[in-house]
Amino acid sequence: MNKVSRDVTDPSPEIDDLAKRVVRGERRAMAKAITLVESSRADQQTEAELLLARLLPHTGRAVRVGLSGAPGVGKSSLIESFGLYLIEQGLKVAVLAVDPSSSRSGGSILGDKTRMELLSRSQDAFIRPSPSGETLGGVARRTREARLVVEAAGYDVVLIETVGVGQSETAVADMVDMFALILSPGGGDELQGIKRGIMELADLVIVNKADGDLEAAAGRAAADYQSALHFMRPKYRNWRPGVQLASALNQTGLQEIWQQISAFREDLEETGELNARRAVQAQTWMWAEIREGLVEALNPDGQMGGILEKTQQAVAQGELSPRAGAQQILAQFRAK
Numbered sequence: 001m002n003k004v005s006r007d008v009t010d011p012s013p014e015i016d017d018l019a020k021r022v023v024r025g026e027r028r029a030m031a032k033a034i035t036l037v038e039s040s041r042a043d044q045q046t047e048a049e050l051l052l053a054r055l056l057p058h059t060g061r062a063v064r065v066g067l068s069g070a071p072g073v074g075k076s077s078l079i080e081s082f083g084l085y086l087i088e089q090g091l092k093v094a095v096l097a098v099d100p101s102s103s104r105s106g107g108s109i110l111g112d113k114t115r116m117e118l119l120s121r122s123q124d125a126f127i128r129p130s131p132s133g134e135t136l137g138g139v140a141r142r143t144r145e146a147r148l149v150v151e152a153a154g155y156d157v158v159l160i161e162t163v164g165v166g167q168s169e170t171a172v173a174d175m176v177d178m179f180a181l182i183l184s185p186g187g188g189d190e191l192q193g194i195k196r197g198i199m200e201l202a203d204l205v206i207v208n209k210a211d212g213d214l215e216a217a218a219g220r221a222a223a224d225y226q227s228a229l230h231f232m233r234p235k236y237r238n239w240r241p242g243v244q245l246a247s248a249l250n251q252t253g254l255q256e257i258w259q260q261i262s263a264f265r266e267d268l269e270e271t272g273e274l275n276a277r278r279a280v281q282a283q284t285w286m287w288a289e290i291r292e293g294l295v296e297a298l299n300p301d302g303q304m305g306g307i308l309e310k311t312q313q314a315v316a317q318g319e320l321s322p323r324a325g326a327q328q329i330l331a332q333f334r335a336k
Contacts, residue, residue, distance in 0.1 A: 015047055019054035025153045027126065034128055037145035052145060055152035060278075062094075062151040063265055066172035068162040069182035074208045075161055077248035078182060080116040085254040086157055087124045094126045094150035095119070096143055097161045126150060144175050144285055173201045174284050177274060178264050180204040180257075183225070185217035199225075200232050203241050204260050211247040218245055238267045298333065307332050 018036075021029035033055075037048040069075055076097070083093045095116065119125045128146060147158050162172045173179040181202040199205075205225050210218035222243045229241050244260060246253030268274035298304050311329055314320040320328075 012047070012050065015050045016054065019051055019152075022055060022149060022153050023058050030126060030149055030153050031128070033149045034130075034142075034146045037149065038130065038142045048145065052148060055148055058152040059148045060151065062155055063157045063261060064147065064160070064176040064178070065157065065261060066160045066162065066176035066179045067182055068172055068179070069184075073182045073184040074248050075182050076115045078206070078208050078246060079159055079161055080119045081248045081251050082254050082257060083116070083119045083125055083159065084122070085251070086258065087122055089258070091156040092124045092126075092154060093119075093157050093159065094153075094155040095128070095159045095161065096146050096150070097127060097129045098143060126153070126155060143172075147175065174281055177268070177277065178203045178261055180206055180261075182206045182208055183221065184209045185214050185221040199228055200235075202229075203235075203239070203264060204257070205229070205241065205243045206253075206257060207243060207245050208248060210245040210253065211250045236268060236273050237271050239264055294333075298329065304329070304333065 018029055018033060022033050033051060036044055036051060039045065039048065067075055067079060079095060079097075083095060086093050097116075116127055120127050128150075130143065130146065143160060147160065150158055158176075160172055160176055179201050181198060181204070183205065185207060205222075207218045207222045207225065210222075222245055226243045229243070232241070234240060242260060244253055244256050246257060265274065268277065298308065307329060311320065311325045315322050315325040
């Protein structure tokens with residue numbers, strides 16, 4: 001009897017059922033689906049591919065927003081206030097909050113879900129904190145897949161909060177429609193904010209904590225950032241990044257932030273740049289998977305283990321340059 005192979009277009013009954021439940025917006029199914037796509041087990045990765053193929057036709061309609069900034073600027077507080085505002089407008093909001101990981105357990109340290117208590121109580125909000133693991137860029141490796149799950153479940157806005165530990169956090173810009181940089185006045189991050197690498201990526205700059213004793217300082221900081229943005233080369237035909245004052249504490253500036261996001265999306269849709277941006281992001285995602293796959297294929301526990309060990313020792317002892325060692329390993333890998 002010939003064995004019939006199964007491909008990603010032919011989901012198993014269990015995966016098919018899970019996909020249908022996700023599309024219906026069942027929260028337990030969403031949590032199970034995200035756990036599946038985040039798994040590193042080979043058998044579950046195959047199931048995850050089947051699931052994502054089933055969900056893909058139901059994705060793409062959500063507004064994707066990345067929010068980043070240095071620790072202490074109030075990202076979680078602002079996201080909670082903004083999420084509650086969006087829900088009041090009749091929208092469903094998903095928050096994918098990426099936390100720093102423990103180097104010992106790999107688990108999430110901060111637990112954003114506990115810091116968004118009010119938002120987490122809403123039936124129209126879904127919050128999923130994930131550990132960043134060893135992935136650079138302030139986002140978890142499977143954040144893109146988690147985003148597809150919540151989009152398939154019918155969430156209108158997907159907010160991705162990054163770790164915010166340096167310039168590598170800008171990797172989130174490769175998986176969202178709009179990248180928003182959150183800063184605070186008087187906190188010493190004005191210099192960080194004006195660094196060209198980060199500011200060039202920002203589609204919107206939000207100065208949080210514009211309240212109380214910091215209100216005047218926030219206004220001055222906003223003016224400085226707006227001046228800095230004038231020197232940046234525009235990324236889009238009709239859109240020029242702006243600066244918005246906000247206060248998570250007083251819940252001010254939230255309507256204006258949403259207006260900016262909505263205007264940004266409308267402009268990019270009219271010019272066709274939104275589809276073009278998402279197409280490039282899909283290609284970037286593919287190459288990221290290729291790189292990760294190659295690294296996994298060089299696992300010391302696999303077939304390349306002996307070669308890796310010998311080459312590493314030679315490099316450590318100064319018998320071989322790191323570049324030559326890398327070339328030897330790649331040559332052996334190609335010859336497999």
